[in-house]
Amino acid sequence: MKNQLRFNPFTDRLSRDIRNELSSALALSLKEGSEKPVMTVAQQFLATEPAEIYVAYINERLHRYRKAIESISGKIDDPFLRSFMLWDLELFFEMHEVLEHDWYHATGETKLLLQALIRAAGVYIKLECDLQPQASKIAAKALPVLEAQHDTLAAYFPPERLIGALKSKSLTPPKLLTGY
Structure with a gap:
């Protein structure tokens, strides 16, 4: 073969x-x-x-x-909105790259949320290459922060879309801004 x-x-x-x-x-x-x-x-x-x-x-x-x-x-200057737009285009590695620059300069809860979003993107980067165990480990690190930042995320999209997909280990990434 x-x-x-x-x-x-x-x-x-x-x-x-x-x-x-x-x-x-x-x-x-x-x-x-x-x-x-x-x-x-x-x-x-x-x-x-x-x-x-x-x-x-x-x-x-x-x-x-x-x-x-x-x-x-x-x-779009808002780093969260930028990242969600990249997410919906399924540009997960690129989202990670763009958010990393914002993460370096952030503090407090914003820094934690940016890191969790980078990790959420990492889940789908790993899944693109059939690395399910690694994706699960990354999701486990991202989920507590995403759940704690529910209200912040809710200003952009229904957080359950992302949180639910990560919890269920969905192979299909959810659309965050553009629907289901």
């Missing part, structure tokens, strides 16, 4: 490099309000003529990144 190549940043260096560099470029693109940073990174990887799985990942990410840049750049 032929060994099938799979995009997996946990086991494949090129997958990890593409994911990490594109994600960092998205953070910059959101800040600048320009697609240029993500397009530059994408073109650098595409110029190496990688296997189709990498091309497909890059193109799929660019599609979602355009939506994120259009919806967020210059319009």
Whole structure:
């Protein structure tokens, strides 16, 4: 049986490099309000003529990144709202990358909630690569804070969507802002 190549940043260096560099470029693109940073990174990887799985990942990410840049750049300063918009685009690693910058400068309950949201995104990052035991451990760390911050989350979306999905170990990430 032929060994099938799979995009997996946990086991494949090129997958990890593409994911990490594109994600960092998205953070910059959101800040600048320009697609240029993500397009530059994408073109650098595409110029190496990688296997189709990498091309497909890059193109799929660019599609979602355009939506994120259009919806967020210059319009949304609230780090929570930004992160929930990225979540609904299923840009979990990118959400982690963007929130991490806000987390560094936060304090108190805000810092704890940002960390819990980073962990919640981490659950779905792990699940994308079939790492259920690791996802469960991360969810267990995120849930107490998310439950304690129920009222803060309720200002954006019904918190049960996220809390329930993490508790039930749902493989399908809930839409937070855009419905069920």
